[in-house]
Amino acid sequence: MALLDYLLGQRKKKSAHLAKDRLQILLAHERTEAKAPDYLPKMRDEILQVIAKYVDIDQEQLKISIDEENGFEVLELNLVLPDEKR
Amino acid sequence: MSKVIVVTSGKGGVGKTTTSASFSTALAMKGHKVAVIDFDVGLRNLDLIMGVERRVVYDFVNVVQGEASLKQALIKDKRIEGLYILAASQTRDKDALTLEGVEKVINDLKADGFDYIICDSPAGIEKGAQLALYFADEAIVVTNPEVSSVRDSDRILGILQAKSRRAEMGEDPVVEHLVLTRYNPTRVTAGEMLSKDDVVDLLSIKLLGVVPESQEVLNASNSGEPVVLNHDSDAAQAYVDIVERFLGADKEHRFLTEEKKGWLNKLFGKK
Numbered sequence: 259m260a261l262l263d264y265l266l267g268q269r270k271k272k273s274a275h276l277a278k279d280r281l282q283i284l285l286a287h288e289r290t291e292a293k294a295p296d297y298l299p300k301m302r303d304e305i306l307q308v309i310a311k312y313v314d315i316d317q318e319q320l321k322i323s324i325d326e327e328n329g330f331e332v333l334e335l336n337l338v339l340p341d342e343k344r
Numbered sequence: 345m346s347k348v349i350v351v352t353s354g355k356g357g358v359g360k361t362t363t364s365a366s367f368s369t370a371l372a373m374k375g376h377k378v379a380v381i382d383f384d385v386g387l388r389n390l391d392l393i394m395g396v397e398r399r400v401v402y403d404f405v406n407v408v409q410g411e412a413s414l415k416q417a418l419i420k421d422k423r424i425e426g427l428y429i430l431a432a433s434q435t436r437d438k439d440a441l442t443l444e445g446v447e448k449v450i451n452d453l454k455a456d457g458f459d460y461i462i463c464d465s466p467a468g469i470e471k472g473a474q475l476a477l478y479f480a481d482e483a484i485v486v487t488n489p490e491v492s493s494v495r496d497s498d499r500i501l502g503i504l505q506a507k508s509r510r511a512e513m514g515e516d517p518v519v520e521h522l523v524l525t526r527y528n529p530t531r532v533t534a535g536e537m538l539s540k541d542d543v544v545d546l547l548s549i550k551l552l553g554v555v556p557e558s559q560e561v562l563n564a565s566n567s568g569e570p571v572v573l574n575h576d577s578d579a580a581q582a583y584v585d586i587v588e589r590f591l592g593a594d595k596e597h598r599f600l601t602e603e604k605k606g607w608l609n610k611l612f613g614k615k
Binding site for chain 1: 490491494495498499502506532534535536537538539542545546
């Protein structure tokens, strides 16, 4: 019954809200990614190759991004080195 | 001054061709000279929706490759004065269209005095879709109130802003319009479907119109008549509104609320 549905429906979040919340997060993420320069993936690979010559690293561990902070463009490189030194 | 308008969406099956057919038909009904081009090389469909599939002799690729003149390939609509259709080729060669070839066809159409050139984009974000939007002055982004369609529309908007001719030349950006199709007001009210405001918020783009989900759209494609010609249907009226708004009229949005039911029906009725 519609009345029961209405009363019960108040308790759980409506699916349209979920859709909007998920899209808001996703689109914000994908827009910054789309704005990143074309050379970024290639540069990431080349940096990885250099590091891999010296350290044994997991390919997935290198995070690289270009952000804007206080009007400056910041290239951020984030790599977790393994515990054991070679 | 002629205008090039791309009808695009990223995602397939959201109503690009339906919108292209009805939008161009309604523009021609307003007295403009309109050419509508099917850019979906390999998967020709606009001719079928427009009901001219048996009159295709030469197609877009024939013109681009110089095997036929534009005059030979343009199919004149028998219902509406001033409406012309350029069918897609069914070749499997994906590189059949070139940027230079497309540019020449569009320039020739402009020289022939066409007021509006409507480019019906293929789905996806590959070469075909990029060619369809490259020369656009304005874009109609067709979106369903559904997560994957909204996401793909956002991708296409990004491409319009970065890879259109206007973007590359540093000219004024392509004017973007949202057409929200397959809208179901009952489900929106029930909180089961993204509302028009949600989608406008997410994509930050101006709403040109909402087309309600309508059984008449399938009936129209079955019979090869753009749905806008079926004057009694909600979808037809929505498309007429869309064209009038596009031409500058200030019309309130319609078909946003469910049909009124009695309160007894609301409480105890079936959904």
